[in-house]
Structure formats: C-alpha cells, structure tokens
Amino acid sequence: MSVAVAKAKSDQSDVYEREELLNGCQAVAHGVRLADVDVIAAYPIRPYTEVMDALSKLIADGQFDAEYIIADSEHSQFEIVKHASSVNARAFGGSSGTGWMYGMEALVVTATDRLPPLFVVGNRALDDPGAFGVEHNDAMAVRDMGWLLCWVTTPQEALEHVLIGYRIAEDKRVRMPMGLAMDGAFLTHSQHMVKVPSPEAAKKFLPQYDLAERRLHPDNPISVAPQINEDWVMELRRQNWEAAKRARGVIKEAYKEFNDVFGERYSAPYYFEEFMTDDAEVVLIGIGTVAAPARTAVRRLREKGQKVGYVNLRWFRPFPTVELRECLSRFKAVGVVDRDFAHGSPDNGGILMHEIRSCLYPAKQRPAIVNFMGGLGGRDLSIADAQKMYDITQQAAKKDSMDGFVTWIGLRE
C-alpha cells in the first residue's frame, strides 16, 4: 500500500503542534496561517466561504496576522491577490463554481504575469441551474492557462498542500499561480483529525517568497504587463511553457523536502498515488474524494480475489505524462472516472479521460480504456457505484469495441 501515511521519525515528533478535528476549509485556513501569508482577499461563495470565515476567525482570535481585504466581487478579489503577489507579498484567494469563472479574466493574467499566489477552489457545479455540489469543471477552466493545479483528498493533505503549493509556485524556476482544488462539501465540509504542523516546521520547509528582480517596488521601478502586441507574445508563451515543464521537477523536489521535515508523508512519484495496484489487472483512476468509495470497493473486490486497484491523480497541471504512462501501461484496462464534463468532445468523454488517453497514445503497451461520468453536481458516488465501475472496466479488458465507451453512473433514466 503506497498511500501516504505519516511515519514521523523520532526526531521529527515536534514538527506537529497538535491534532484537532478540522474540515477541509479550516485545514486550508491553518495552511494559510502556517505559510505566513501576507495578503488575503475574500469574497463569499459556498463552499469556499468557510475558508474565508475560518481565516477571519484565526485573525480575530489573534492566532494570525495578515491583511484581510473583502472585495466587492471575485473579479476584484482575484485582482487584489494578483497585485499583492506582484509587490512581493505572499497572497491568497479562493472561490467556487461560477464565482471562480466570473474572475477568470484576472486568473488568466495572473498566470501570464507569472505570479505565484495560491488560490483554493472548493469545487462546485457551474450554474445554471443553481447547484452547490461538486463538479470539477470550475477549476479545470484554468488547465490550459499556465496554472499549477492539484487536487487533495483529505483535510490533512489540504493543509499540507498550501505549504507545498507555495513552495512550488514561488520557485524561481516556476513562478506560476497555484490552484489547490478540493471537492465541495465532501472535502470542504467534512471533518477529519488533522495534525497541525508547528510554525517552526512550516518555516523550515517553506522559504521566504522572493520575486527578486520582478518585484514591483519603488526601489525596483518596473512596468508590469506592458502592451507588446505580436512582437513578443509567442516568446512569452514559450517561457510559460518552459516553466510548466520545469515545474514537474520542482514538484518532486518539494515533496522530498517536505518529507525531510515532516517524515515520509508522501511517496514517489508524488503526482499520483496508487492503491493496491502491485498485481492489479484493472484499475480505476479518478480525482478527489471519489478515492474513498473506490478504495473501499477495491478492498471488497480483493476479498473476492479480483485483481483491482485504484490510482488517485493528485496533480493535473503539469500533467505527470511520463510517470502516469509508465504506471497505467502495466494494466489490462483502465476506467477513468470524470467528475466533469466535456460535451461534444472526442467520443463524448470527460476531460480526465482525454488527458489520460492522450498520455497513453505513445505507450508501447496500451491498456483498454473506458470512461465514467459520475457524481456530477454533487451526486453521491457510492461504494456500489465504484464496484459497478470495476465490473464494467473488467469487461472492457476482454472486448475490442468502443460500444458503451462512456457510462453515466447513477443517472436517473
């Protein structure tokens, strides 16, 4: 079992200050506190709202000191975060669903300006009609914009990935905005026991933010984002492209450094984690909290002697192409669970399936692939649903046809 488990070495026992019951939002707030963020801009929209409420409470309780600015909309909120980041302040924002989309213009320029603030996305379905439940299309909207984008599955990981996220985003070789996504309700509002690191340990891991020569400051008079028209855009796109490529290496470094301070919390290849895959013939791969029913289904099916496993994809941007290709080539069939939609796309599949199928195309040994659309708008994905998905994927391993390539799970018909 390669699931990340805290195995703090004896000399690392003091890296955690206490253990307490926190939901995903509260855990993120503690991550922001421990990252010693300078500027927070906030605008309420559920399920993200509880992150800003928790931060406000930390400040009010005297546990944390930061500039906390209430914006009049997400668009202003994200602009405040972006500009704070450009003056060398560690900055934090966040949103959900349509709010995230409303601020999209600001999210795009944050990436093209190569600034490294961190935003949390409490995944929420896009209106209309009004809905609060999880879907991944909101965060996925920045996937091609030069963002770092990862998903966490527990409040512990949520807290830790605030630190890890800033570490990667602010690295001189990267300098890209960091999107930390977590499933609305299922993670944002479910409580777990969370080990809260000590400020000293957090400081030991996360260096000071230093934008260096690109810092906007009276002592360093520069212009941010001048009009350059067709003269230089292509070169800038290339720089962004190179940064996203370099980020792959920086991500690995960051996890290793994190393990050095906090014990063996995460195992290679870091971008994703495998569960009971060693001798598996068939796996499901998904993003976010679907990992919970999927892992339980794996355990139950293993008891019946079925060789199944689960792959939880953590990093979506940059996409772990080589590592995931190597991993998935080992199996006979892969069922991709999409909690998102890409209407009218090739074979009418989901976003994750397309990425994975594209990643597997050059593989010498390609597994059969099937796609599941499930849990849209916050609909529950149960253990029984996961077992059904394993069943369909096992059958896919045996047939050579695209019939029934996409299955909608839990759909009322």
Next chain:
Amino acid sequence: MNAMVETDIRVRGAVETRSERPKLSVKDFKGRVDPDWCPGCGDFGVLAALKQAIADLGLHPHEVMTISGIGCSSNLPGYINAYGMHTLHGRALAVATGAQLANHELKIIATGGDGDGFGIGGNHFLHTMRRNVDLTYIVMDNQIYGLTTGQVSPTSIKGMQTKSTPFGSVENPINPIPLAIAAGATYVARGFTGQQKHLVELIKGGIQHKGFALIDVFSPCVTYNHENSHEFFKQRTQKLEDIGHDPTSFQAAMEKAYMWGDVIPIGLFWKRSDLPALDELEPVLAEGGSLAHRPLGVSPQAAKALISELM
C-alpha cells in the same frame, strides 16, 4: 419560420384581446414553491407587498416579469406567479434591460439584495439608472450577505461586526438613495418591510412610473444582522410625507437622502417625469408594438431592395 412566428402572434393576440379581464387577487400571484427564507425574514414582507401591488394595479401574471441575481432575496422570482428569470450574481439589471427592450409592454421588476445590486452588480446599477431603463428595481436591503451566512456587504454600516469583519467594518457603506438620484434614476424611494401598506404604495408608484424606479427596502435579516433589526428600523423610520418633503426638489431629495440617525426617512425621495426612458429613445420601438410581438428578421422584399441599393 415565418409561419411559426405568425402562429405565435395569433396565440399572443388571443390573450391580449380576451374580452373579459378578471381582476386577480394576491392569491393568484402565489408561486408554486414556498420561500426558503428564514422565519421572520423581511423578504416575506417584500414578496407580499409586491404581489399586493401587482394585484392592485390589475396586472396579470403574463404581463409581469421578475428578474433577479443571486442571494436569498434573489430567489423571489421562484415564489411568484409571473414570468421569472433567476440570473447570475449581480446581473439582474443587465438581463432586465434586455427583457425590457425586447418587450417594452411587459412590467419588468428586478429584485435582489444589497450585495448583488450594489456590490458585484454595482456597475450595472449605475448604467441602468443612467439610461433610465423603464423598470422597477426592488432591493431587499439587509446590509449583510445572508445566503453565505453573514459576511460584510456594501451597505453594512461602518463598524459593523460580521464574520468577515471581526473587528468591525472599516469601510463607508454605499447609500443607494443619493447615488441613484445622482446617477439618473427618475423614481427613487425607500421602504421598510415593517410598513406594508406604505411599501405597497411605493411599489405601485414605481411600476406605474415610466423610467427607472429604485425602491430600496429595509428588509431585516433576522439571522445574521442583529444591529439593523426590525426593531431598529421601527424606532427610527419616519415617512417623508409626515416629515414634509417635495420629491420634485433635487436639493430637498438629496438632503433627505443623507439623513441617517435617530430619524431615517422612508418614502418617495425623488421623482421626475420629464426624461424619456431608454425604450422611448429607440425609433424602432416607437411604432409596431414590442419586438417580442413582431416577426423578426428582414423580409425577402426588404432584403432585395437593400441589396439592389447597395450593390
């Protein structure tokens, strides 16, 4: 395509020319869904007053369209029997402008809250007033973000403690009344849900007014705003007609608009009827009725004439 349009017109015509026109009561405007507002929410009073005003004016559900953004109060179009559209956060007035120009025979009523209208939708608020679009905008002003459980809003008073301002808000609130007068609204009023009959009359006046009518309504949030409660406004609000006021005087309107303390005026602050509404400035709408009731597009004859003129 043309045949479809004509059929549509005949159906609409049948409704319009119905010889008997029964007067409807408040009950006829009850929506199919019950409000999900907290017990005691001021918004119940606004909904009741709006239904009463529409019934009093003898309007029918198909002649009224309610349009809202996002928020507790923005759920109102679901609770009233009329055309309704629940749009994006802050966008009610943009959609309402489109609806008004598409069918200027409809009574357009935009509804929403202070965060929706004065915060995220603040830009539309200014420009819709500037254009004097013929619609009634009812803001259920509770001075808090209620649906997201109690964060500071653009009308939260200075010093107010909320979840997002634990040390008290340091910002000056928006006062929508002088803002609306200055921006070009032609009917500017303030109501209070604790004064139902008065509120009904303000809404009726707004609907009958040709041009942009703002009715900012103190609609207390019983759950998240304990400062600006029903009791707070009950003690302080006084009707402008009792104080003595001339709503055609710009100076008097502005003076009263800035009163906030032991006496907070409610009523009609400002009204002018000498400015055309946006639809009256549009020559296409001047004759032939609303766009919604006309076949759209260019006839083959007109297209041919145009092409021969240009080619």
